[in-house]
Amino acid sequence: MSRPFSSVRARAALAATLVVCVALIAAGTAVVAVLRHNLTDRAGLESEVRARTVAGAQAALNGDFGGLDLPDDDDDLVQVVDSAGRVLSASDDLDGRAAVADYAPAAADTPLSTASDGSGDDHGGDNHGRRSHGGDGRDDDSGDDEDISPPRGKVGTDVDHRTLRVTVDGEAHDYTFAAVQGTTYGGRTYTVYAGTSLEDQQATLAQVSRAMLTGLPFLLVVVAGVTWLVTRRALRPVEGIRSEMAEITGSGDLARRVPQPRSRDEIARLASTTNETLAALEKSVERQHRFVADASHELRSPIASLRTQLEVADQHPALLNTTDLLHDVVRLQGLATDLLLLARLDAGEQPGGTAVDLAVLVAEDVARHAQSGRITPTLKIEDTLLSVRGSGGQLSRVLANLLDNAQRHASAAVTVGLETEGDVVLLTVADDGHGIAPADRERVFERFVRLDEARGRDDGGAGLGLAIARDVVHRHGGTLTVTDAPGGGAAFEVRLPRAD
Template identity: 55%
Template sequence: MSRVLGSVRARAAAGATAVVALALIAAGTAVLLVLRANLQDQAGLQAEVAAREVAAQIATGTAYGKLDLPDGEDHPVVVAGDGGRVLAVGEDVRAVDGKPVRAQQKPGTAGAGLSEDDDDDDDRSGLAPGEVDDDVVLRDGTAQVDGKVADYRFAVVEAKDTRGGKATVRAGSALAPEQEAVGSVRTAMLIGLPLLCVVVAGVTWLVTRRALRPVEGIRGEMAAITASTDLSRRVPVPSAQDEVGRLARTTNETLAALESSVERQRRFVADASHELRSPIASLRTQLEVGVAHPELLDVPGAVEDTVRLQRLAADLLLLARLDAGERPADARVELAAMVREETSQRVGDRFPVGVGELAGGEVAGSRTQLARVLGNLLDNAQRHAAGSVRVSVVREGEWAVLRVEDDGPGVPEGERERIFERFVRLDDARARDDGGAGLGLAIARDVAVRHGGSLGVRTGSVFELRLPVAG
């Protein structure tokens, strides 16, 4: 049950049903109020018409006993004179607002009828004999007609007969039709609202289910990929160009990137194992020979293999930190000063490093890592140079550019990107006697990218490091 309630389809159906239900309740309430008001106004108009017809008869001199009064059940009428004395009453009308009424036409005789509160003794209307007041008072009340008590809308109109006697005509219009109509509409709403909510919930459930069917396909395929660890698989992409389609395409792009990353890590581990095997095997052989025949121990060779292992371990550790997203230090580095210092400390190079233009300019980042980039570029140039290696720093707009060039044969155009891959060495540089493992340029480019710059081959033998100038 909790799983069903927790699904997107269930929440969507419940939300849509709640919104529709609230909207229908608000609309139904408004309709009922408007309908009731209109029916009450209609009943008041009918009561006013009935009251004015009787008032017109009085104004024209018709005797109270001969008034043509409407049917008492539909329009109960009571005509009262001074002091609330009842002058005429409709057929079968027995009480109004719970007060008994009966006609009493003899002057000065008190009879059962309306109280003085229901009729104003003071003549404040200013009516002349034979006139009907234009004002009408509407009020709700009850009347007992033929033994039945019902609700009515009463209209009260004043008039004067031809002799100047004031009469107050109270005529009612039954509210039963209004109550029945409002009750019928209310009953229909109470029955229709749950049915409509059920229909809305069902339609929303089906539409949402159809809309989310591709999502379920994506989820199922992702579960299968997780279970099989086969990152070459891809989730199905629906034909519709909507959010679900974009989700599927983005998921496939993520899977492709993840597959590439995992494959890269696998190659990295395999290549690292291969590169480590040779110096370890060589060092072990030399040590075993030294144990058996100390006089044959090649100490310089063992030291050289140990240095190679140390450098390779340092390179692998740096690559691991870079892959983990290590951010460079937020320091200011003067490239020109760094070049002068690093080149002055290099000993044992095949060719002396020439220093060209050194333009001023600070960059933000790690001096240690940037010095490592410079050292790797110089090492690479020393391996391929024919007689000279040169380094310079120039300023190009908002960029500081460090160039390392040699007079060697240069990098073929088709290899200018491949050489920055890990453990990649060109065929003429496969010898390991210089300690190269194919990681120097890969490390240099990773460091450049993480410093917001780039590293590439400008021409065949010119490597260019571009870094944004700080501040």
């Protein structure tokens, strides 16, 4: 049973839904906060306008507070309070009550001595609850002019806003109040408290919040569905690649390839890389099968020859030919050694990193082959400081294989040269034989490949020497190529990185 959200589509849909949910909640919270602020400011502005209108009415400035035209609905409340806290006038819903607010009390009545000096113009509290207190029309001992009430017949320029809960008709409601101070022509100070109900604003916020919360699940379902469908469409080529790979694995047919979309995105590159891997795997398997078949064929001949000779010797001891028997055993031993080395190379065996003096190694191997070969090689070494990094035994095997090949095909001369080309050491093994045609210069390095003149059993070659030599050189970071020798014949050139 698969685990929940075990698929990429499910995880992508869940992640997209969560991200959108968080974004929508944050955006909705910001919208509600901005809307609440705007609505509250609007209600406060309405309260301020109403308070200034009442405070600046001619009846109020004349001190006739009973003649003020005040609103009588529940949404708009007005109350006029003097400096002693007595209610001078109020809306019907507040009539007969004590002052509903006292956060901005009016200063004491202005005496006649300061009635006409105008020192109280444009002074009062600020918009954060600090109002004028005390009020004989003069500055206090500290020189702070914020305690001076408006001059006679004037309305203060400052306004103070507060949100209060007021009980109207037995129910409590939130109001935003604006307090404005004024002074009558007779010097009497007063404060007008005008309140605007926040019920409509709160209802609007509640409606907007409900609409957002109601629409949020549907929007999240849409986001999850769209993400699921888009992800499913985007991953459809991946599913095609997976199913095709499963069929290839089940059938073992490495010639098949996964479908590659025409787009140039990551999935197309994945399909291309998968097909390249399948091609390399197919080539490797074919090479392995061919290697096993060729190895079986090469092993069958000496083993069959040994068995035949041993059976004849068992029946006729006098007919035992030890020379042929030893030749077949040596050939079989050399073939087994070559096969084991190729197996190690195919398994990824890497040479060591020790420094190898190639000049000494070549000199010793050439001297050894001079004693056993039919042609004595000529050695030319231009420099004695020719070191490379790698395995001395494997590099010696490379030179031995090249010398064996050269002596097998040479007419009268084999030349071995060692020199430097910048940061590269060049080893050349040349013969004066018939050479190798350009069409066969790559094929000759394939395993178990022997050209027509080398197919004789008497030559003793199994077609592995050059293949082993190239594989070893490649693992040492070098190259092995074949060209025409200066005097005719073939010249094999080994280039290896020179050690510091």
